[in-house]
Amino acid sequence: MTQHDNHELALDSIHPPCQSACPVNQGVRDYLLAIATGDFDRALAIIKETNPLPFVCGTICAHHCEDECRRNDVDKPPSIRGLKRFAVENGKAKIQPLEGGPKLKGKVAVIGAGPSGLTAAFDLARQGAEVTVFEREESAGGAVRHYIPLYRLPDEAVDQDIDEIAEQGVDFKYGVDFGKDITIDQLKEEGYKSVVLALGLPVSKGLNIPGTEGDGVLYALPFLKAVKREGFKFEGSPTVVVIGGGNVAMDVARSALRAGAANVKLACLECDDEMPAFEWEIEEAREEGVEFNTSWGPDKIARDGDKVTGLEVVECSCVFDPDGRFNPEFNRDNRKVLDADIVIYAIGQGGDPEPLRDQVELNERGIVVFNSNKMTTSREGVFSCGEMITGPGSAVQAMGNGRLAAQAVSAYLLGKDFDVAKVEYEQKPELEKLDEKVAGEVGQMARHEIPMLTPEERVKHFKQAEIGYDAELAVCEARRCLTCAAGAAQDEDLCVHCLTCVRVCPYDVPIVNAEGKVEVRNEQCQACGLCISFCPVYAIKFRAPYVEEAVASIEPAVEKMVAGKNGKDTVLAITCSYGAFALPEFVNREFKDIGVVRYPCVAKLDTAHLLKAVEAGADKVVVVGCKESDKFECQYKDVSYWSQRKAVHASDLMEMLGMERECIAYTEIAGEELNKFEELIAEALTKPEPEEEEA
Numbered sequence: 001m002t003q004h005d006n007h008e009l010a011l012d013s014i015h016p017p018c019q020s021a022c023p024v025n026q027g028v029r030d031y032l033l034a035i036a037t038g039d040f041d042r043a044l045a046i047i048k049e050t051n052p053l054p055f056v057c058g059t060i061c062a063h064h065c066e067d068e069c070r071r072n073d074v075d076k077p078p079s080i081r082g083l084k085r086f087a088v089e090n091g092k093a094k095i096q097p098l099e100g101g102p103k104l105k106g107k108v109a110v111i112g113a114g115p116s117g118l119t120a121a122f123d124l125a126r127q128g129a130e131v132t133v134f135e136r137e138e139s140a141g142g143a144v145r146h147y148i149p150l151y152r153l154p155d156e157a158v159d160q161d162i163d164e165i166a167e168q169g170v171d172f173k174y175g176v177d178f179g180k181d182i183t184i185d186q187l188k189e190e191g192y193k194s195v196v197l198a199l200g201l202p203v204s205k206g207l208n209i210p211g212t213e214g215d216g217v218l219y220a221l222p223f224l225k226a227v228k229r230e231g232f233k234f235e236g237s238p239t240v241v242v243i244g245g246g247n248v249a250m251d252v253a254r255s256a257l258r259a260g261a262a263n264v265k266l267a268c269l270e271c272d273d274e275m276p277a278f279e280w281e282i283e284e285a286r287e288e289g290v291e292f293n294t295s296w297g298p299d300k301i302a303r304d305g306d307k308v309t310g311l312e313v314v315e316c317s318c319v320f321d322p323d324g325r326f327n328p329e330f331n332r333d334n335r336k337v338l339d340a341d342i343v344i345y346a347i348g349q350g351g352d353p354e355p356l357r358d359q360v361e362l363n364e365r366g367i368v369v370f371n372s373n374k375m376t377t378s379r380e381g382v383f384s385c386g387e388m389i390t391g392p393g394s395a396v397q398a399m400g401n402g403r404l405a406a407q408a409v410s411a412y413l414l415g416k417d418f419d420v421a422k423v424e425y426e427q428k429p430e431l432e433k434l435d436e437k438v439a440g441e442v443g444q445m446a447r448h449e450i451p452m453l454t455p456e457e458r459v460k461h462f463k464q465a466e467i468g469y470d471a472e473l474a475v476c477e478a479r480r481c482l483t484c485a486a487g488a489a490q491d492e493d494l495c496v497h498c499l500t501c502v503r504v505c506p507y508d509v510p511i512v513n514a515e516g517k518v519e520v521r522n523e524q525c526q527a528c529g530l531c532i533s534f535c536p537v538y539a540i541k542f543r544a545p546y547v548e549e550a551v552a553s554i555e556p557a558v559e560k561m562v563a564g565k566n567g568k569d570t571v572l573a574i575t576c577s578y579g580a581f582a583l584p585e586f587v588n589r590e591f592k593d594i595g596v597v598r599y600p601c602v603a604k605l606d607t608a609h610l611l612k613a614v615e616a617g618a619d620k621v622v623v624v625g626c627k628e629s630d631k632f633e634c635q636y637k638d639v640s641y642w643s644q645r646k647a648v649h650a651s652d653l654m655e656m657l658g659m660e661r662e663c664i665a666y667t668e669i670a671g672e673e674l675n676k677f678e679e680l681i682a683e684a685l686t687k688p689e690p691e692e693e694e695a
Contacts, residue, residue, distance in 0.1 A: 023400025114142020
């Protein structure tokens, strides 16, 4: 096994918190690094390793990963979801075939083409099963297709994901009403060895309060579907009151504005801090003019004859009891009326038990009797997944549950036992939080929020509200990732505990433990790489392979220059990979007389790497540091100081070997100057050696 292989295994032995928090186990750190270093194709390839709905997730994912990001200990997490969207819109990569593992044989039916069913179908098809998805609607996507508004999720994003799932061999049959057109018994007779039920929660809930019955009262899901699929518009610019405080309520309220409502008011039991909707959903609704009435509960829909005139609400003094259970209390002496022409319930969804009756066992509430450890129903070979068994949640959570169902079906087809508790990716150890002292040394970098249309513009239509990142913003935002657990790893057999790493590290990661020995705390490492080149016995390696990849690219770059030398000096520039050096105009640029090798920060450059370039045939080597720039910030500390010292040390060694010390030079270039890159490299080779800076 090669050293590279060892590093990859070590890197995969522990998950950064973002990956552990992701229901589909996305390699967030790795695709953010790929974006930050300008390899958008690689970023998309990493995303597609585990995500069957990358376009959907890049557009509407609830990004649970950001909640657990360790950058929260410093400032704000990277905009991971926005960066995923950038990767899927700017990268080129197809889903690669699965390697290894047993191949499945047999037919599997998936009932429902929502996120959970699609994920189960995708995973099983990639393992070799013959998968057919049966869907009642005329197109796949489930809730994300039919209920999430177009200003959040354009149809094109869903289409691209569905097309690629179909390319994996999944067959789609539309317009099939489960329980009427097809049953489990019929599927078994047709040779399906397993059935996965993924019916979702298609029924909107309401309240049994006076005035509910009659015209002027709508329900969330039918309303959202009518707006999205049928182009529904209100007549007469009504005032609309939306009951509810969750994400669906925000979608309803914002859609009502776009559908022609003159005013939209929202009433919910929860106070501002308790509202279940995501913070950004609430903020965007407020920006667009939705009026919030929090801590008010609906008591009566007021009518004048058949016409709705308002919603009478009473003060909600408490939503949850001391045990955290939903048990609202009201102050009925404090009430008011919200004027309204239309009232829309958006207080939750439920399942439809009718298609399941007499097919699988249901409990007294009409919910499938389900073994959550096995993902099984009461019938042999019939599994279930998604919101119909978990309750309401985010699309990516439904996807994660669909993946569990696929693993359960796979085990069933192979005659093996399955237990959710033993799922591999859930068992990886997680990193602890950043040490307070380490976090204090990490430089703060402002988050680049996803560019959006103005509120005034976006309420005029259903075009996508988010503009998304351009390349410059994307590489800068991805640069904020701390690359957790990808940095230094100590080889205790080689370490002589000389304290060099303790002296060099700007983040106080290496410490002297109680036994008087140096301990390089990988879980705290910020991956700057300074320690690896200064360790006198090379007892520190990187867990990620990207330093080795950069070193391996030196000889090919020099050989290419030597082959086309034409009497000129061969000049190799070793640059950063971040910031402006990651933009397509630099990454894809053909340099006439210069070879370029990009490092994931020149802090990771070793003096030996410079000598390697000379040995390979480079006449001149220029180390290019990053000049300070307001536009392109550097994540790491002390890079210029130590990089310059390495270049000077290499020059000293060249002189000791009887060669010209001027063949190795150091310079710094700002991102805004890269259009003059070749000119600045030429200047660097004629300048006197700079004096060393102080750290």
